[in-house]
Amino acid sequence: MNRKQLLKSWKYKLMLFKAYFEHGYSFMSYPKWVVAIFGIGEVVNKNYNIVIIGAFIFFISCVVIGWLFIKWGFYEAQQEVSNQFNLFVKELRKRKTI
Secondary structure: OOHHHHHHOHHHHHHHHHHHHHHHHHHOOOHHHHHHHHHHHHHHOOOHHHHHHHHHHHHHHHHHHHHHHHHOOHHHHHHHHHHHOOHHHHHHHHHHHO
16 A cells, blocks of 8 residues: 555544644643542532543543644654664764765
């Protein structure tokens, strides 16, 4: 499969959506505990609709935050920080400058 076909495929779009969600979820890792505590409280009070609405809002916020993370170039910056400590990348960059 060539690059153009890959970028139009449903598999690529699904993986891109997954990347948006996962990056947003990683940013929401600490606030999720606050949301979980409120969710447990609402379940105890039998307010299941509020829990479902809250879960949906949390999901949407993860996707939006992940999309912004990738759109604004933070993903590339994160990769560059990771590359600074990756021995393989250091070796490749050293060879390239010679």
